[in-house]
Amino acid sequence: MGVVVDFGDSGKRKASIEGLSNLVKADLDRVNKTIIENMQSPVALIPQLAGHLIAAGGKRLRPMLTLGAAALCGYEGERHVKLAACVEFIHTATLLHDDVVDESELRRGQESANAVWGNQASVLVGDFLFSRSFQLMTADGSIEVMRILSEASAVIAEGEVQQLITTNDTETDESAYLEVIRGKTAKLFAAAAEVGAVVAERPKAEQQALESYGMNLGIAFQLVDDVLDYSAQQEKLGKNVGDDFQEGKITLPVILAFRRGDDEERAFWRRTLQDLDQQEGDLAHAQALMAKHNTLADSLDRARHYAAIARDALGLFDDGDAKQALVDVVDFCVERAY
Amino acid sequence: MGVVVDFGDSGKRKASIEGLSNLVKADLDRVNKTIIENMQSPVALIPQLAGHLIAAGGKRLRPMLTLGAAALCGYEGERHVKLAACVEFIHTATLLHDDVVDESELRRGQESANAVWGNQASVLVGDFLFSRSFQLMTADGSIEVMRILSEASAVIAEGEVQQLITTNDTETDESAYLEVIRGKTAKLFAAAAEVGAVVAERPKAEQQALESYGMNLGIAFQLVDDVLDYSAQQEKLGKNVGDDFQEGKITLPVILAFRRGDDEERAFWRRTLQDLDQQEGDLAHAQALMAKHNTLADSLDRARHYAAIARDALGLFDDGDAKQALVDVVDFCVERAY
Numbered sequence: 001m002g003v004v005v006d007f008g009d010s011g012k013r014k015a016s017i018e019g020l021s022n023l024v025k026a027d028l029d030r031v032n033k034t035i036i037e038n039m040q041s042p043v044a045l046i047p048q049l050a051g052h053l054i055a056a057g058g059k060r061l062r063p064m065l066t067l068g069a070a071a072l073c074g075y076e077g078e079r080h081v082k083l084a085a086c087v088e089f090i091h092t093a094t095l096l097h098d099d100v101v102d103e104s105e106l107r108r109g110q111e112s113a114n115a116v117w118g119n120q121a122s123v124l125v126g127d128f129l130f131s132r133s134f135q136l137m138t139a140d141g142s143i144e145v146m147r148i149l150s151e152a153s154a155v156i157a158e159g160e161v162q163q164l165i166t167t168n169d170t171e172t173d174e175s176a177y178l179e180v181i182r183g184k185t186a187k188l189f190a191a192a193a194e195v196g197a198v199v200a201e202r203p204k205a206e207q208q209a210l211e212s213y214g215m216n217l218g219i220a221f222q223l224v225d226d227v228l229d230y231s232a233q234q235e236k237l238g239k240n241v242g243d244d245f246q247e248g249k250i251t252l253p254v255i256l257a258f259r260r261g262d263d264e265e266r267a268f269w270r271r272t273l274q275d276l277d278q279q280e281g282d283l284a285h286a287q288a289l290m291a292k293h294n295t296l297a298d299s300l301d302r303a304r305h306y307a308a309i310a311r312d313a314l315g316l317f318d319d320g321d322a323k324q325a326l327v328d329v330v331d332f333c334v335e336r337a338y
Numbered sequence: 339m340g341v342v343v344d345f346g347d348s349g350k351r352k353a354s355i356e357g358l359s360n361l362v363k364a365d366l367d368r369v370n371k372t373i374i375e376n377m378q379s380p381v382a383l384i385p386q387l388a389g390h391l392i393a394a395g396g397k398r399l400r401p402m403l404t405l406g407a408a409a410l411c412g413y414e415g416e417r418h419v420k421l422a423a424c425v426e427f428i429h430t431a432t433l434l435h436d437d438v439v440d441e442s443e444l445r446r447g448q449e450s451a452n453a454v455w456g457n458q459a460s461v462l463v464g465d466f467l468f469s470r471s472f473q474l475m476t477a478d479g480s481i482e483v484m485r486i487l488s489e490a491s492a493v494i495a496e497g498e499v500q501q502l503i504t505t506n507d508t509e510t511d512e513s514a515y516l517e518v519i520r521g522k523t524a525k526l527f528a529a530a531a532e533v534g535a536v537v538a539e540r541p542k543a544e545q546q547a548l549e550s551y552g553m554n555l556g557i558a559f560q561l562v563d564d565v566l567d568y569s570a571q572q573e574k575l576g577k578n579v580g581d582d583f584q585e586g587k588i589t590l591p592v593i594l595a596f597r598r599g600d601d602e603e604r605a606f607w608r609r610t611l612q613d614l615d616q617q618e619g620d621l622a623h624a625q626a627l628m629a630k631h632n633t634l635a636d637s638l639d640r641a642r643h644y645a646a647i648a649r650d651a652l653g654l655f656d657d658g659d660a661k662q663a664l665v666d667v668v669d670f671c672v673e674r675a676y
Contacts (some may be wrong), residue, residue, distance in 0.1 A: 041496055042496070043496045043499050043500050043503070045499055045502075045503055046495075046496065046499055093465075094465075097461050097462070097465060100457070100458070100461055101457075101458040101461060101462065119438070119439075119457070120438070120439040120502055121499060121502055123435050123438055123439060123461055124435070124439065124495050124498045124499045124502065125495070125499060126465075127431075127432075127435060127464075127468070127491070127494075127495040127498070128492055128495035128496060128499065130465070130468065130491075131488055131489075131491035131492035131494075131495055132492050134472055134484065134488035134491065135485070135488045135489060135492055137484075137488075138481055138484045138485045138488050139485075141481055143476055143479055143481075146472065146475075146476045146484065147473070147476045147477075150469055150472035150473045150475075150476050151469075151473060153465070153468075153469035153472065154466055154469035154470050154473055156465075156469075157384075157462050157463070157465040157466035157469055158379055158380070158381045158384065158466060160462045160465070161379075161381050161383055161384055161459060161462045161463060161466065162381045164383075164458055164459055164462065165381070165383055
């Protein structure tokens with residue numbers, strides 16, 4: 001039925017990822033089992049550290065996309081389970097490396113792995129999980145899947161490097177920012193969904209449709225994440241309050257506020273995000289400037305644009321539970337900002 | 339002819355890697371070209387940082403092993419060039435991550451990438467090169483090669499984590515130490531050589547012989563490296579003097595000295611390497627204890643043992659330039675300690 005939720009309306013059904021969770025529940029249990037089995041190593045610190053992050057949960061959104069896409073494509077084999085675990089391993093490896101790069105102390109509402117075991121172990125266990133992911137793909141044996149996921153890994157790294165460069169650069173514009181989030185977030189969503197169609201051996205058009213679904217969902221997801229970092233909803237994420245501000249990350253709410261601001265405001269953004277000279281009250285002032293220029297709401301508008309593309313990308317597929325579940329994920333990603 | 343050099347002799351021919359360099363020269367030029375082409379990215383910092391390390395040279399020993407093994411197996415195709423580049427990318431990625439882990443400031447006689455661009459960029463560019471390596475393997479299309487190299491990557495990470503755990507632990511014994519160097523160094527040597535036989539589609543016994551050659555060469559190589567870190571020859575390596583001592587790395591010369599020492603000596607090792615409480619003169623004292631217990635010379639004896647196995651592993655193959663070149667590499671790895 002591919003329902004498009006009207007956000008302007010009141011009294012509407014609240015979107016959630018429960019539809020997808022229920023759809024893929026049995027498969028996801030097997031993915032979790034595959035993950036646990038494959039993070040084992042004679043070097044005990046590896047399952048210990050990896051388990052800390054993996055057990056902490058997270059939504060398993062990316063592997064669920066692989067499973068959901070496979071369901072949408074009517075796939076009835078076994079390969080999607082192992083490949084969904086690959087996707088989660090790549091994601092976990094990038095989280096471990098991200099937390100080192102960001103010097104984060106919290107992840108998923110608990111102490112981050114680097115805070116507990118140090119940066120060095122986080123780098124190396126990330127490398128291990130990344131390698132293990134390729135071992136699993138090799139066992140699967142599909143060159144096409146390896147092409148998709150190895151390209152995704154390279155693009156993720158490019159996106160992260162690009163983000164490192166744009167961090168603290170208040171001149172960053174919206175398109176440079178979009179390139180960053182395409183790489184660091186959306187590409188893996190795209191690959192995760194595409195792999196579901198590839199194992200089902202669906203026509204190229206359907207593979208591309210799912211890739212586009214994942215890519216646009218991922219962009220919307222990251223835009224909303226960046227809004228939440230400045231909004232009252234952020235405690236729900238289990239993230240530090242105002243993390244992005246503190247690190248001088250240039251996200252869309254900032255980019256719009258900088259461009260819409262006057263000289264004094266730009267001086268404020270330069271001092272706080274470029275020079276990282278931050279004082280008490282600065283975060284509140286940043287939020288006030290965003291409110292003044294309506295940049296959180298407008299960033300959400302941008303997110304809704306990509307969400308709409310993601311929904312339409314599924315137009316090729318027959319209506320049914322699987323399609324509805326994937327549409328609900330899009331709606332949920334945007335609605336969680338409210 | 340598989341000559342075994344008698345190290346006790348004077349006036350002997352000095353072993354070098356020149357035989358191998360000459361044998362694979364044309365191929366290695368193409369490997370270097372492939373490396374340069376594949377480290378490109380729209381994100382300029384990536385080729386900049388990767389190029390800093392790759393241009394700094396290093397011996398290209400690992401890709402040369404792939405090329406030399408392919409030559410020994412009479413391979414006449416093109417695939418070994420791309421796969422040798424994969425091996426070098428994996429090696430470069432691990433060097434970048436190692437330098438972050440070790441907080442090194444020098445690599446190959448110049449400032450390390452993390453010292454110039456920071457740890458964050460080094461982690462991410464390492465991830466990029468690692469991903470790019472898998473993209474290249476995917477383009478090659480051999481599941482067997484991917485199996486070998488993805489397993490090697492996982493084992494390298496395990497070895498590095500194991501090393502992290504044993505660092506500062508003066509109770510580490512010789513077999514735990516051997517496990518570490520098998521993983522962090524020898525496994526990639528083994529994989530590099532094995533891949534040369536795999537592309538040539540040689541019988542399993544020859545693939546295994548080259549794997550064993552690489553593994554034992556790698557162990558000998560690392561043992562000698564660890565000796566050099568305490569010896570007068572170390573400046574030749576372009577490494578900081580006494581790096582391992584300063585970081586509290588537990589290598590074989592230390593393990594033997596600890597086990598052969600008296601209580602006072604063990605207290606010295608615990609203070610300097612476990613508690614990292616080091617004062618001026620400590621490195622010299624460490625070297626004096628190693629001389630007293632003959633641990634550098636005995637570590638080199640151990641290296642010669644593995645070198646002998648590496649040479650014998652080549653026994654299956656016909657004598658000729660390729661075999662001689664690979665034997666010379668073994669001799670060189672040990673002789674550079676003199």
